[in-house]
Amino acid sequence: MLRVWAVLFLLSAVPVEAGPFGDYNPVDFGPRGPASYAVHGIDVARYQGEIDWRRVRASGVAFAYIKATEGGDLKDSEFDRNWQLAAREGVPRGAYHFYYFCTDPEVQARWFIRNVPRRGHALPPVLDLEWNPFSPTCTVRPPGPEVRRQARIFLDIVERHYGKRPIIYTTPEFYAQTGIGEVDARFWLRSVARTPDRVYPGKPWVFWQYTGTGVVPGVAGGVDINVFHGTSGDWRRWLGRHNR
Numbered sequence: 001m002l003r004v005w006a007v008l009f010l011l012s013a014v015p016v017e018a019g020p021f022g023d024y025n026p027v028d029f030g031p032r033g034p035a036s037y038a039v040h041g042i043d044v045a046r047y048q049g050e051i052d053w054r055r056v057r058a059s060g061v062a063f064a065y066i067k068a069t070e071g072g073d074l075k076d077s078e079f080d081r082n083w084q085l086a087a088r089e090g091v092p093r094g095a096y097h098f099y100y101f102c103t104d105p106e107v108q109a110r111w112f113i114r115n116v117p118r119r120g121h122a123l124p125p126v127l128d129l130e131w132n133p134f135s136p137t138c139t140v141r142p143p144g145p146e147v148r149r150q151a152r153i154f155l156d157i158v159e160r161h162y163g164k165r166p167i168i169y170t171t172p173e174f175y176a177q178t179g180i181g182e183v184d185a186r187f188w189l190r191s192v193a194r195t196p197d198r199v200y201p202g203k204p205w206v207f208w209q210y211t212g213t214g215v216v217p218g219v220a221g222g223v224d225i226n227v228f229h230g231t232s233g234d235w236r237r238w239l240g241r242h243n244r
Helices: 007-012 053-058 079-088 105-115 144-162 172-178 232-242
Strands: 016-018 021-023 040-044 064-070 093-098 126-129 167-170 187-190 207-215 223-228
Touching (some): 053 079, 079 093, 093 105, 105 144, 126 144, 167 207
Parallel strands (some): 064 093
Antiparallel strands (some): 021 207, 040 223
């Protein structure tokens, strides 16, 4: 989720249809690619600027994850606006926290809780776990057991507050190097070149982030697009259990 945009590439690229939405840099995933899934959603942060949530909803976006917090003291400047307007337009939404390994997990969990409302319908919270080579202050890479210990502390605190076990978002590199797949949680997996079964063999997932250069009406520039692992009927049932 955290990234540095290749601005010149996006400005010069021509969006190509890939599933229900366009993509500035489409990938042929084969017959089990994103187009084979019925339910697509986005994840957004301040990098997207002011989002037109009415257009987003009309385009067919079924859900949105919105960046809320980072580390122990950063709140996304667009979170409140995105949180309120997504709900107003009827887009099921959840909040995510980008984790820093330079701040205690208890501090980060409290920071997320302080900034994300418990009232109103919401998808399960998400803990975003990935290495951050671009940070000017925190590029620490703890060993796998320590990563998993900190993740469990964060998940437990947030679950007690919201009554929902958070989902873990992660990347291929982080997954392979830390053993994060051993943690008791549902997973949201990033894989923008191959299908998840090839990158994370045997790992169940709820969401798959298949592009960071998607084209969605109402969102300027490239945006992350994801699929839900199931049919439209599965999605309605999943929402009934988890969007409360």
